[in-house]
Amino acid sequence: MKNKKFSLRERVNSFKYAFNGLKILLLEEHNARIHSLAAIVAIALGFILKISHREWLWIMLAIALVFTTEMINTAIETICDEITTESRPGIKKAKDVAAGAVLVTAVFALLVALFVFVL
Numbered sequence: 017m018k019n020k021k022f023s024l025r026e027r028v029n030s031f032k033y034a035f036n037g038l039k040i041l042l043l044e045e046h047n048a049r050i051h052s053l054a055a056i057v058a059i060a061l062g063f064i065l066k067i068s069h070r071e072w073l074w075i076m077l078a079i080a081l082v083f084t085t086e087m088i089n090t091a092i093e094t095i096c097d098e099i100t101t102e103s104r105p106g107i108k109k110a111k112d113v114a115a116g117a118v119l120v121t122a123v124f125a126l127l128v129a130l131f132v133f134v135l
């Protein structure tokens with residue numbers, strides 16, 4: 017793979033696959049819809065309250081982190097379900113740790129919103 021020649025078409029396809037991943041997340045994952053709604057509300061509030069550039073950076077970081085962990089969580093869940101649907105302690109551990117990562121970033125995003133919009 018490493019010695020393959022550079023191909024613009026393959027690079028464009030990589031972007032297509034990545035956007036497809038985002039589309040799958042938004043269409044199929046209920047949590048992602050809730051996070052999208054929260055992101056839209058935060059962006060709207062940012063414009064309404066005319067927050068500073070620095071505050072926008074925190075809001076964008078929070079949104080990006082939540083979506084990134086949500087996507088990695090979905091990828092891990094999907095791989096786990098492809099491996100087996102039988103009850104396995106290792107699968108439970110992987111899924112719960114991945115879900116925990118989403119929780120950590122969601123709490124971080126809530127704290128950012130609290131600091132930017134309330135305090």
Ligand SMILES: Nc1ncnc2c1ncn2[C@@H]1O[C@H](COP(=O)(O)OP(=O)(O)OP(=O)(O)O)[C@@H](O)[C@H]1O
Pocket residue numbers: 093100101102103104105107108109111112115
């Ligand atoms: N194959 C498995 N073996 C053991 N535990 C599992 C397995 N699949 C899921 N679990 C556990 O069952 C619980 C629910 O799993 P599930 O995959 O439905 O996650 P979820 O977060 O409820 O799903 P979603 O993200 O789609 O809302 C979690 O604690 C998960 O770790």
